[in-house]
Amino acid sequence: MKTGNKRTFLLTAVVFSILSPDLLVTVAQAQSKSFGEQLVDSLGIFIAPFAIMIVGGFTLIIYNAIAIRRKAFIKDDVVQPIMQELQSLNIEGAKALCDQYKLPVTGVLKGGLERIQDDELDIESIEKGLEEASGLELSKPFTWINLLNTIGSIAPMIGLLGTVTGMIGAFNVLTESGMGGESSKQMAGNIGSALWTTAAGLVVAIPTLIAYFLYKTKFGTIVAAVNQVAGEMVFTLVRAARGGFDGEEEAEEQEYAEEEFEAAVPTPEMPPPAQ
Numbered sequence: 001m002k003t004g005n006k007r008t009f010l011l012t013a014v015v016f017s018i019l020s021p022d023l024l025v026t027v028a029q030a031q032s033k034s035f036g037e038q039l040v041d042s043l044g045i046f047i048a049p050f051a052i053m054i055v056g057g058f059t060l061i062i063y064n065a066i067a068i069r070r071k072a073f074i075k076d077d078v079v080q081p082i083m084q085e086l087q088s089l090n091i092e093g094a095k096a097l098c099d100q101y102k103l104p105v106t107g108v109l110k111g112g113l114e115r116i117q118d119d120e121l122d123i124e125s126i127e128k129g130l131e132e133a134s135g136l137e138l139s140k141p142f143t144w145i146n147l148l149n150t151i152g153s154i155a156p157m158i159g160l161l162g163t164v165t166g167m168i169g170a171f172n173v174l175t176e177s178g179m180g181g182e183s184s185k186q187m188a189g190n191i192g193s194a195l196w197t198t199a200a201g202l203v204v205a206i207p208t209l210i211a212y213f214l215y216k217t218k219f220g221t222i223v224a225a226v227n228q229v230a231g232e233m234v235f236t237l238v239r240a241a242r243g244g245f246d247g248e249e250e251a252e253e254q255e256y257a258e259e260e261f262e263a264a265v266p267t268p269e270m271p272p273p274a275q
Contacts, residue, residue: 046162050200053151053158057208060148064215067141073104073222074229082109086237091116094237107137108230121241130230138223145215152209159201166194 078101085094095113098106111133115125170191 046158046197046200049158050155050204053155053204053208057148057151057204057211060144060151061208061211064145064148064211067144068215068219068222070222070225073141073226075101075103078103078106079229079233082106083233083236086233087240089237089240091237104137104141105226105229108133108226109233111136112230112234121238123238126234130227130234134227134230138226142216142219145212145219148208148212148215152205152212155204155208156201159198162197162201163194166191166197170194 078097082094082097085091085097091113095110098110098113108130112126112130115122115129
């Protein structure tokens, strides 16, 4: 695991470890019951969804730490042989290597190469193929990142639902029995349950949303690199088909091609955070 992945995982793990036990134990210490009894009694029917979200959140954080790496999208030892095939104008050989090495960058490149018909290089058609393949290949990994956002958005809502139901129970007790005696204890218990669900929702949401934004930023950088490499490989093919360039002409053509392909292969649109 690279340093960046380690830092991301450690940060979210530290947030979980700080928030989860300390916050809940502090609340439990204010109660007469033990931590476990208070947790089960207060969360009630909400304990199952919170447990699922905690396990799911940790699993997604670990999975994305492994999956969102540059080497999982681009490998230099794969790009170089494809470059050589394109320089030799061996399009079928380049396609075969793309099929052999299943990476997002090879999937994007093959989408452009598939648009070449009868050895005619239609730049507009290749650009469209790259764009479509980029959206398809690079949207899949982001699905797992976006699940962190989903968990982080749903958890506070479930906590709020528990808060509302607890407050409803407290006011019902107040309406039926008034203040004082056992009714006051029962009302305080309902309010305590309401606060427990709120705390549990925040314990789940905070680390998962931190991980979501960290991985989203890293993924955007990787997507830009994938599109750049795919554009460079197609430019290599175009340059080879035109017989190569020399001097200033080569520099001008390279600059033009890079601008064209960067504009033609945008970063896949990421869904907005759930409200």
